[in-house]
Amino acid sequence: MRRKKDIVSKVLGGLSFLIYFFLWAPVIVIIVFSFSSNKYGVRWDGFTLKWYAALLSNEAVKDALIRSLIVACVTVVVSTIIGTMTGYGLYKLHFKGKQFLRTSIVLPIVFPSVVTGAALLVFFTRFIQIPLGYPSIIIAHIVFSTPLAVFVILGRMQRFDWSWEEAAMDLGATRIRTFMRVTGPTLFPAIVASAMLIFPWSFDDFVITYFVSGIGSTTLPIYVFSQLRFGATPVLNTIGTLFVALTIVALVLMHFLQKKSESTYA
Amino acid sequence: MTELSNGRKENHGAVCLDVKDVVKRFSGVTAVDHVSVQIKDGEIFSLLGPSGCGKSTLLRLIAGLENQDLGDIRIAGEIVNDLPPYKRDCSTVFQNHALFPLMTVTGNIGFGLVERRLSKSEIKKKVSEKIDLVDLGGMEGRRPDQLSGGQKQRVALARSLVLEPKILLLDEPLAALDRKLRKEMQVELKRIQREVGTTFLNVTHDQKEALSLSDRIAVMNEGKFLQIGTPDEIYETPRTIFVASFMGASNIFPGKAVSKKNGAIELETRHGSRIFAPVTEDAAQDEIAGISVHPEMIRIELPAGNEQQFDAEKHTAFRGIIKEVFYQGNFSEISVLIKESDMPLTVFLTRGAGLETPISEGQDVIVSWESRRNNVLRK
Numbered sequence: 001m002r003r004k005k006d007i008v009s010k011v012l013g014g015l016s017f018l019i020y021f022f023l024w025a026p027v028i029v030i031i032v033f034s035f036s037s038n039k040y041g042v043r044w045d046g047f048t049l050k051w052y053a054a055l056l057s058n059e060a061v062k063d064a065l066i067r068s069l070i071v072a073c074v075t076v077v078v079s080t081i082i083g084t085m086t087g088y089g090l091y092k093l094h095f096k097g098k099q100f101l102r103t104s105i106v107l108p109i110v111f112p113s114v115v116t117g118a119a120l121l122v123f124f125t126r127f128i129q130i131p132l133g134y135p136s137i138i139i140a141h142i143v144f145s146t147p148l149a150v151f152v153i154l155g156r157m158q159r160f161d162w163s164w165e166e167a168a169m170d171l172g173a174t175r176i177r178t179f180m181r182v183t184g185p186t187l188f189p190a191i192v193a194s195a196m197l198i199f200p201w202s203f204d205d206f207v208i209t210y211f212v213s214g215i216g217s218t219t220l221p222i223y224v225f226s227q228l229r230f231g232a233t234p235v236l237n238t239i240g241t242l243f244v245a246l247t248i249v250a251l252v253l254m255h256f257l258q259k260k261s262e263s264t265y266a
Numbered sequence: 267m268t269e270l271s272n273g274r275k276e277n278h279g280a281v282c283l284d285v286k287d288v289v290k291r292f293s294g295v296t297a298v299d300h301v302s303v304q305i306k307d308g309e310i311f312s313l314l315g316p317s318g319c320g321k322s323t324l325l326r327l328i329a330g331l332e333n334q335d336l337g338d339i340r341i342a343g344e345i346v347n348d349l350p351p352y353k354r355d356c357s358t359v360f361q362n363h364a365l366f367p368l369m370t371v372t373g374n375i376g377f378g379l380v381e382r383r384l385s386k387s388e389i390k391k392k393v394s395e396k397i398d399l400v401d402l403g404g405m406e407g408r409r410p411d412q413l414s415g416g417q418k419q420r421v422a423l424a425r426s427l428v429l430e431p432k433i434l435l436l437d438e439p440l441a442a443l444d445r446k447l448r449k450e451m452q453v454e455l456k457r458i459q460r461e462v463g464t465t466f467l468n469v470t471h472d473q474k475e476a477l478s479l480s481d482r483i484a485v486m487n488e489g490k491f492l493q494i495g496t497p498d499e500i501y502e503t504p505r506t507i508f509v510a511s512f513m514g515a516s517n518i519f520p521g522k523a524v525s526k527k528n529g530a531i532e533l534e535t536r537h538g539s540r541i542f543a544p545v546t547e548d549a550a551q552d553e554i555a556g557i558s559v560h561p562e563m564i565r566i567e568l569p570a571g572n573e574q575q576f577d578a579e580k581h582t583a584f585r586g587i588i589k590e591v592f593y594q595g596n597f598s599e600i601s602v603l604i605k606e607s608d609m610p611l612t613v614f615l616t617r618g619a620g621l622e623t624p625i626s627e628g629q630d631v632i633v634s635w636e637s638r639r640n641n642v643l644r645k
Contacts, residue, residue, distance in 0.1 A: 167360055169352050170330075170331070172378045173377075177381060182366055
């Protein structure tokens with residue numbers, strides 16, 4: 001009996017190790033080799049920062065990076081605002097078809113990206129003539145990011161004590177003042193958390209962006225993909241490192257904010 | 267002007283809140299059904315009733331958190347029917363306190379003053395006055411999650427009182443507290459009310475709280491006022507079967523009046539026995555639905571060999587069998603089966619009035635009380 005247990009725990013431990021190994025090893029390899037002077041970026045030949053210098057002097061990368069940052073920032077701002085308003089409406093208002101709207105908001109998340117991307121492309125070019133480039137990319141990103149904001153904000157609202165709003169109005173605050181002084185500040189950590197979730201989501205997106213970006217509007221993930229034709233290069237390693245760093249910062253911030261807001265309202 | 271001719275001060279006894287024929291329906295259910303009441307300046311008035319009777323809805327209508335379908339609400343003479351909550355001269359203490367979690371005690375109490383655009387120094391002065399009033403010195407910098415239930419209650423009270431409203435609305439303010447704290451806060455509420463003199467409208471489902479706290483009580487059920495009166499009126503002379511049983515006069519004999527003589531009404535109960543009760547001025551004979559008697563008014567005696575005869579006009583007496591004895595410490599709650607009632611009689615036997623021999627279940631006894639204790643119930 002004892003022996004059996006040992007074997008089980010050893011097997012499970014080994015599996016867990018493998019999972020984490022495949023999760024972390026590629027990321028660590030990329031980060032390590034982004035500092036290696038080997039020109040194929042696959043072997044440790046001594047420390048260097050020259051690939052980062054090359055990255056900065058590469059106009060195509062810079063162009064793609066700036067485009068990705070602009071898209072991500074606009075997406076974050078618009079999605080969190082729409083998401084907050086939608087969440088508030090879905091939570092506070094009572095109307096027919098609310099349940100349907102609330103459930104259907106999940107569609108952009110569960111739909112395969114290929115389907116969403118292709119559908120958006122057809123929609124933009126055949127039906128409403130949205131120019132491909134910034135407008136199409138940003139609209140597409142808002143479409144798949146807003147549901148995330150709605151989810152995060154609805155989740156927090158469920159644990160709210162809404163008599164705060166009534167109390168504020170009872171004490172003389174108008175609706176707008178109530179939102180500014182009570183509801184807004186209480187929702188703020190959730191709003192920032194959803195922004196931190198949306199930023200890497202938008203910054204990383206490849207599939208949908210690939211469909212709707214058109215010619216000449218390359219975002220960073222698309223640039224990386226296009227460069228893979230030339231095999232792995234050290235510059236790709238530096239871009240990878242950049243992605244990892246940005247994503248981790250955003251996730252850590254989000255985690256911290258959620259912890260904080262939970263301890264405040266529990 | 268009659269008040270002036272009586273030599274009383276003009277504001278004394280002035281109507282603070284006037285609710286006139288107010289109706290509120292929620293999708294077919296009438297939560298408040300043609301309710302009218304006038305509450306005077308400086309009164310503690312309680313709306314008492316079981317949950318779902320419409321008392322909280324009425325409070326929310328007065329606060330402006332809901333709007334009535336019919337009727338008028340006046341606060342200090344001004345019709346407030348269409349005013350939003352932030353324009354009404356009243357303030358609510360919510361059941362769960364509803365303190366703003368991100369603000370300190372000071373921030374919470376000063377919230378309404380900031381909305382009124384008072385200067386910082388004025389806000390500071392008023393807030394610290396109210397902190398003293400509710401005895402929260404030293405807690406100024408704390409957030410709500412660092413306060414106990416009783417302290418939250420005090421903050422909520424101060425937050426409303428600092429605005430000096432014409433009327434303070436309290437929505438089951440003590441329900442969230444444990445029993446010992448509730449008692450303490452009752453005393454506090456009364457002290458604070460005496461100090462500030464603000465009219466209190468208190469919503470509660472707790473008869474004891476209403477009786478000990480209020481100047482007047484309105485008993486509510488199914489959206490209607492069943493009786494309005496002082497605590498002793500409500501407790502001692504409940505008007506209807508519902509009020510009687512809700513206020514703990516749990517012994518009720520339904521029946522109809524058959525005659526009036528010598529200042530007494532003779533009632534025939536459903537079981538054919540005759541009970542006498544003192545006449546009340548306004549009860550028409552065909553309005554009478556029965557009588558009630560409080561458990562603490564009933565005596566229990568063991569049947570002696572030589573049966574004494576009771577004069578039915580002076581004493582009401584029945585033979586019965588002890589069904590159960592619930593020991594409560596300072597008294598025992600005894601239920602006695604009698605032939606003349608479907609429900610067993612409830613009798614409170616205090617220790618001081620105890621019998622020589624202990625009572626046990628199944629024992630034959632005689633229950634009796636003075637007929638003047640019988641209270642006439644109306645339909």
